[in-house]
Amino acid sequence: MADQNLEPTSAKDSRASQTIKAIMGLRGYIIDGRLRPGERVLEQMLVDTLGVSRTPARTAMQRVCEEGLMEPLPGGGFAVVKFSVNDVFDAIAVRGNLEGMAVRMAAERGAPPEVLKALKKVVKQLDVAVENLKHSWDHLAEYVRLNDQFHDLMQDTCNSPMVKRSLERLVVLPFATPNAFASASPLNLDGLLQVVIYAQEQHRSIVEAIELREGTRAEALAIEHSRSTWKYLHQIFLQGDSSLDLAGLRMIVRP
Template identity: 45%
Template sequence: MEGTTRAERALIALRQRILNGDLSGGTRLFEVALAEELDISRTPIRAALSKLAEEGLLDRAKGGGFVVRSFRLPDVLDTIELRGVLEGTAARFAAERGVTKAALTQARDVIQQIDMALSGHEIDLDQYSKLNQQFHKLLVQMAQSDALAREIDRVTSLPFASPSAFLDDAASSDRLQRHLSAAHEQHRAIIDAIANREGARAESIAREHSRASRQNIIFLTRQEGSLRDGAPPLEILST
């Protein structure tokens, strides 16, 4: 149990250092130095590094060890585009194959909870992010395809490719309010299309929905100062 706790602590600490830019792309990571710095043994450090490599934040170096990956903005945008294609396919599968009333009720309950998260003077961004992730998981489940679920899980494993990536910017801004409200209306439209067995429409809306994340990243990377301060993953991107 203690070993698991230490491995998780190392994973969280190293992931955060990568995402906030403290460990820049190309940095070679050494188990001994990290173990001394974090005051834990090499075994949990080794486990954390392997996990970060699975997440796509590290590359295995020639001759052993790990190197922090560098990410180009065009590659990130392509990844989000790919997520849109896969989630569009999931929405089409769900509409064509049909889903249970219970599944539709569950999705609409999440939509109502998101309505509440967006209804205040200031957005409850933590709640929105959790519910948004939940909605996208339900969408994948509705597709009834293990193969598709595996591919979506692989694509969204990188921090910047998940549906809620890059949402931590200026929660009180009018721009973010408009952005999230528009994206949420697409949530509602996707479920309506699935319920009505409109496969092509469900796929089209889901693919367009992913472009909201793409547009948000483009907007944030063009900003300076406060709008970028709340989005640490931007630090690992290069143009």
């Protein structure tokens, strides 16, 4: 006899879809600054604005809390986390160290041939994208896409689920992503171009170090590479409060 308590597949799919919608919506509200640092997040607000039921809304709040974008309040409920400028630079440093660990392990263990081949291909594509950027910033989206692809492949070189999960958890914070500087591009295009050119040289050197099995060099290059983001964001913070209106940086509270 069929189990009468089994939930129809369509109902499960609908519930899962609502949960994903709630998670993505809540995360977007925080990153875009619609929910400000320190603001209490109400379940009913997500129900009303996202068009989801209470269970997906509740699940989304718990998930986003686990990701580090919200924190539980002593009396119950959740509030948006307040990030400091130091938190931004600490997150970038942690990402750099994790990526450094990944490529060092890859160099010492030997990266999967198909991943190394893919990295080389992306480096060549990035060469073209960087050349295009020298003539027009209309190509920035292409550079960002390829840069994301390069960093995803860096995680895959070491074939370590533990390192990959740690990095995936960290880059939920938009200011910790490899492309955090790109959102600030309108403020200083010349400075951004220099960051991009320097970063591309590092991309090439990281791949070379992995292939030559130079673990210490690969790790040092990856850590220094993360400072490309650090250095550019440091310039952005020095330019004044207007820079904090950029997506992702709205999450930062300055003293």
